[in-house]
């Protein structure tokens with residue numbers, strides 16, 4: 001049972017705070033060890049240190065119940081039963097894993113460990129690192145050391161942490177057993193035992209390489225559909241995915257404006273770098289990264305193909321800036337390179353994202369709005385870059401009534417989450433007809449060079465009934 005456990009969480013960032021808050025709410029006594037004063041202040045006040053839905057409530061409940069504390073003093077770890085290490089492992093300049101936070105944490109905590117404690121490394125690392133660090137973690141005490149990758153996805157982190165199977169591999173059988181036993185008591189999930197820590201490390205990288213590659217496949221299929229014209233890539237993918245293959249199905253993921261976030265943008269490079277260290281010139285990680293990174297330029301060009309062409313600077317409302325649905329995480333968000341490309345093409349961008357802390361993105365030439373309505377006011381077009389759930393309430397009629405050029409389109413794959421047979425990339429094919437429709441009806445007049453732009457007329461009458469946006473992706477003429 002986790003209720004009788006004292007757990008130390010080293011690194012109380014995005015992942016550490018989710019894990020720590022969930023385990024505390026399941027009855028454990030959790031203490032976070034975190035160097036950032038900002039994070040410590042937030043957590044001590046019962047606030048979430050990461051923009052994850054539901055996290056603030058969990059942190060607050062745990063702090064109020066006295067089951068979650070935070071400190072920068074690693075000596076508190078001598079009093080815990082289990083230590084989870086969740087520090088960052090960013091990408092180094094040379095494309096390898098920068099493991100300095102992890103080695104630093106291990107060296108700092110090692111003198112405070114005691115016999116019998118279980119140390120679980122959860123940060124994503126190149127295979128072999130847990131084996132290398134184990135002697136340090138055992139330098140002062142006879143600890144049990146295992147690797148247990150964190151595989152949750154942001155935006156659904158709290159639910160996923162408590163539902164997806166946990167993988168554990170120890171540096172010896174006793175450590176593996178202890179890791180399996182801990183997770184069985186802590187969460188009601190399947191616990192998958194692998195026979196080495198190195199194998200468990202590779203599991204995480206294999207998962208993320210698969211995801212990145214499959215999105216790359218979806219992105220290239222989308223480009224094929226664009227060139228073919230009139231082919232709905234989501235329909236193609238949905239039908240293709242019906243094919244049973246061994247014990248599962250083909251599972252091509254949905255295309256997007258790019259891939260972002262802390263993990264998918266770096267983990268394939270970890271694999272590539274690991275390959276080099278093993279004398280292998282691995283192609284798949286490099287290709288998936290290159291294909292997905294190139295989507296920024298492709299997406300900006302696609303948008304420009306619809307609403308560009310006029311000499312006046314088009315005003316584009318952007319809804320959603322975070323890299324993922326329902327989070328405010330902007331780390332390596334692909335929306336940023338798309339916006340930069342559009343700025344270079346002379347666009348005036350007004351963005352709204354209810355979850356994003358604008359300070360984190362800094363100044364780069366866009367205007368921020370405080371609501372979708374404000375972003376759309378006077379805009380020639382709107383682009384949905386992140387599929388936050390609240391945007392699903394915006395109807396095509398409402399969008400049409402707010403945008404100047406009467407062009408609305410969606411550029412991010414969120415339709416599946418709303419249970420719709422959507423046409424996300426299909427928009428690319430419809431954009432030209434959409435534009436010509438707007439021009440025929442004179443709606444594009446505001447884009448003509450030399451014409452003074454008038455304010456859109458306020459619309460009266462009741463708001464249209466809530467037609468989910470994805471059921472009518474484009475304004476239909």
Ligand SMILES: NC(=O)c1ccc[n+]([C@@H]2O[C@H](COP(=O)([O-])OP(=O)(O)OC[C@H]3O[C@@H](n4cnc5c(N)ncnc54)[C@H](O)[C@@H]3O)[C@@H](O)[C@H]2O)c1
Pocket residue numbers: 010011012013014015016033034035036039086087088089101102104105106108122123124125150151152153154262263
């Ligand atoms: N974010 C995700 O969606 C996700 C998902 C699965 C796995 N992961 C992996 O989990 C790990 C953590 O990711 P994250 O998004 O939480 O990163 P993060 O940067 O949000 O959090 C890492 C935290 O560790 C702290 N830290 C750094 N050095 C420390 C030290 N010596 N002692 C104690 N704390 C220290 C940092 O101050 C920071 O708060 C990474 O390896 C990442 O690849 C992340």
